[in-house]
Amino acid sequence: MFRSAFIIFITLNLILLAACSTTPRRSTQPQLPAQVVLKLKAMPLNTHLPIPVKGISTNQLQDTWGNARSMGRTHEGIDILAPRGTPVTSATEGMIASLQGNTLGGTVIWIIGPAGSWHYYAHLEKQKRGLKVGDIVHVGEVIGYVGNSGNARHTVTHLHYGIYLAGKGRGATNPYPYLR
Numbered sequence: 269m270f271r272s273a274f275i276i277f278i279t280l281n282l283i284l285l286a287a288c289s290t291t292p293r294r295s296t297q298p299q300l301p302a303q304v305v306l307k308l309k310a311m312p313l314n315t316h317l318p319i320p321v322k323g324i325s326t327n328q329l330q331d332t333w334g335n336a337r338s339m340g341r342t343h344e345g346i347d348i349l350a351p352r353g354t355p356v357t358s359a360t361e362g363m364i365a366s367l368q369g370n371t372l373g374g375t376v377i378w379i380i381g382p383a384g385s386w387h388y389y390a391h392l393e394k395q396k397r398g399l400k401v402g403d404i405v406h407v408g409e410v411i412g413y414v415g416n417s418g419n420a421r422h423t424v425t426h427l428h429y430g431i432y433l434a435g436k437g438r439g440a441t442n443p444y445p446y447l448r
């Protein structure tokens with residue numbers, strides 16, 4: 269008797285939990301402060317950017333732009349190999365624009381940078397604790413840690429770094445020449 273009551277109690281809790289998790293999530297992007305966005309847009313994007321992984325030097329980089337990927341995609345970025353947990357740093361001045369993960373990238377960070385550029389850091393082990401959308405970041409500031417989340421879970425740990433010159437996911441350009 270007690271046992272069945274307990275099971276009903278657990279079942280009810282599970283139903284409640286399921287109900288909570290189906291609550292529609294706010295799908296709109298949080299409003300980013302327009303003043304900061306305008307200020308960033310007015311800044312030039314340097315033709316040389318620091319490598320956004322601590323301790324990695326230029327001669328360790330490989331140009332992996334345009335390589336074939338699954339589902340007929342081509343590689344829109346550079347893969348920077350580094351041990352799990354290596355700090356990932358911002359390549360630019362910027363503002364955290366999105367921290368929403370996705371199936372390909374896993375744990376990711378999107379940063380709005382100078383001249384309307386967007387910067388994508390993917391396959392992270394984790395984001396820096398307390399990081400939130402709207403935070404201002406500076407060049408070289410730690411934003412997360414190298415991992416192999418998303419579709420990199422069967423590959424070596426690395427940072428996927430993408431530069432988009434025309435907005436979030438638009439105007440992909442090869443980061444390699446910027447990091448050389």
Ligand SMILES: [Zn+2]
Nearest residue numbers: 345346347428
């Ligand atoms: Zn990649």
